[in-house]
Amino acid sequence: MTSFVAVLRKDLLLEVRGGQSVVALGALSLLVLVVLVFAFNPGGGEQGAEAAAGALWVALVFSGMLGATRAVSAENENGCIRALLMSPLDRAALYAAKLAAAFIFMAVAEAASIILMVLFFNLEFDARVLRLVPAVLLGALGFAALATLLAGISSRLRGGDLVLPLLAVPMFVPALIAGVKASASALSGAAVGEFAVWLKVLVAFDVMFVAAGYLLFEYVAEEE
Amino acid sequence: MTAPLIEARALCKSFGPTPVLRDVNLSVEAGRAAAVIGANGAGKSTLIRLLAGLSAPSLGAALLFGEPARSLRPELRRRVGLLSHQSMLYPNLTARENLEFYATLYGVQDARAVAIEWLERVALGAAAEARVRGFSRGMEQRLALARAMLARPDVLMLDEPFAALDADGAALAAALVREAMDRGCAVLASAHSAGALAELGFAVFALGRGTVMSAEAAAARRSAARPALARQLS
Numbered sequence: 001m002t003s004f005v006a007v008l009r010k011d012l013l014l015e016v017r018g019g020q021s022v023v024a025l026g027a028l029s030l031l032v033l034v035v036l037v038f039a040f041n042p043g044g045g046e047q048g049a050e051a052a053a054g055a056l057w058v059a060l061v062f063s064g065m066l067g068a069t070r071a072v073s074a075e076n077e078n079g080c081i082r083a084l085l086m087s088p089l090d091r092a093a094l095y096a097a098k099l100a101a102a103f104i105f106m107a108v109a110e111a112a113s114i115i116l117m118v119l120f121f122n123l124e125f126d127a128r129v130l131r132l133v134p135a136v137l138l139g140a141l142g143f144a145a146l147a148t149l150l151a152g153i154s155s156r157l158r159g160g161d162l163v164l165p166l167l168a169v170p171m172f173v174p175a176l177i178a179g180v181k182a183s184a185s186a187l188s189g190a191a192v193g194e195f196a197v198w199l200k201v202l203v204a205f206d207v208m209f210v211a212a213g214y215l216l217f218e219y220v221a222e223e224e
Numbered sequence: 225m226t227a228p229l230i231e232a233r234a235l236c237k238s239f240g241p242t243p244v245l246r247d248v249n250l251s252v253e254a255g256r257a258a259a260v261i262g263a264n265g266a267g268k269s270t271l272i273r274l275l276a277g278l279s280a281p282s283l284g285a286a287l288l289f290g291e292p293a294r295s296l297r298p299e300l301r302r303r304v305g306l307l308s309h310q311s312m313l314y315p316n317l318t319a320r321e322n323l324e325f326y327a328t329l330y331g332v333q334d335a336r337a338v339a340i341e342w343l344e345r346v347a348l349g350a351a352a353e354a355r356v357r358g359f360s361r362g363m364e365q366r367l368a369l370a371r372a373m374l375a376r377p378d379v380l381m382l383d384e385p386f387a388a389l390d391a392d393g394a395a396l397a398a399a400l401v402r403e404a405m406d407r408g409c410a411v412l413a414s415a416h417s418a419g420a421l422a423e424l425g426f427a428v429f430a431l432g433r434g435t436v437m438s439a440e441a442a443a444a445r446r447s448a449a450r451p452a453l454a455r456q457l458s
Contacts (some may be wrong), residue, residue, distance in 0.1 A: 001327060006329060007329075010321075014316050043245065077315060078314070079311070080305075081309030082278055082308060082310070083312035085277075085278065086277065086278065089298075121377050
């Protein structure tokens with residue numbers, strides 16, 4: 001636990017000092033939302049809710065890739081990843097810390113995205129937006145888990161920035177569908193039962209992605 | 225004779241079709257030190273990376289404490305220190321924060337106090353709260369040395385430990401290495417020339433054409449090659 005806290009604290013401290021990830025994530029989310037609101041020009045009601053949910057999740061995926069990449073690639077500077085691998089630090093604890101850092105980055109960016117979404121899509125800050133929160137958090141957790149694992153692979157490849165989205169997005173599609181459906185249900189005020197079904201799907205994918213990352217990261221993190 | 229803490233057994237490493245190390249045999253016991261010298265590209269850093277477990281051998285074995293370096297248990301990894309070409313320091317953390325972080329990872333008690341102590345030992349006390357990004361190469365090297373040694377490892381691997389150090393820095397590094405050897409640490413270092421390492425009592429080995437031989441054997445080979453070369457040129 002001490003090592004996990006030390007790595008997470010270090011990553012958060014580096015981010016506060018660098019400030020690049022959260023600003024970049026926020027800017028990217030804003031760009032995505034602005035482009036999509038003008039592209040869809042949604043009206044109110046269910047159509048507007050679906051468009052808003054879709055735009056939000058596009059922003060989540062893009063920001064998630066950036067956040068996970070940053071959390072992992074920060075270790076490549078000055079060869080710090082080698083020091084971590086040589087230390088007594090458990091590989092699973094390293095993965096957990098990187099996942100937590102990526103999740104926190106995404107959660108902060110998503111909080112900003114939700115606010116922007118409500119503003120741009122002419123929604124209300126009411127109970128429906130609150131129902132959105134668990135879906136977004138579950139989606140952020142699942143995508144952070146997947147992207148952190150894949151970022152560990154792509155960070156060592158030439159053209160790694162291209163490889164990560166090629167790997168991550170197709171694998172995340174089922175969870176993405178569930179997330180968009182859950183979010184659209186929440187924003188359109190649909191019955192709790194319908195919303196809960198999609199949440200359960202998200203939970204299942206989160207368990208799968210987190211477990212896979214936890215088990216596989218040590219093989220990914222080893223050098224040649 | 226005690227079991228070696230650092231051992232290479234018939235160690236081979238190739239990158240694709242290019243062999244870098246061929247049948248390297250080397251061992252270092254507790255309290256002893258070995259220096260591997262060689263030209264650029266000879267494979268010195270590759271050898272250290274293999275013995276540190278950061279790279280897998282193509283053939284043979286790289287052992288630490290008698291176990292494969294690549295799959296060392298955490299309790300044994302705690303006893304290994306590495307000074308690499310790269311400093312392994314976070315540029316946006318201060319010197320103290322870097323050492324405190326690594327002290328925590330290595331389970332050192334009172335990490336903050338140990339970090340401050342080591343900053344004083346490498347003459348960086350005044351720069352404790354300065355970010356590493358603003359450090360000179362020599363300052364980084366001293367801080368990296370502190371990072372490698374602060375957990376009092378039983379095995380120390382130093383890739384060109386005196387690189388970028390001025391006379392004072394080199395003397396300080398030599399003193400720290402000597403102290404580690406005196407407390408029973410097994411030390412393996414690499415360098416372009418024997419010089420300071422030989423003065424510290426390191427057994428010197430030459431790495432050339434992928435193989436390791438004693439410095440004397442390497443010198444004899446060079447001497448034998450010179451008359452042959454002279455005959456060719458005449």
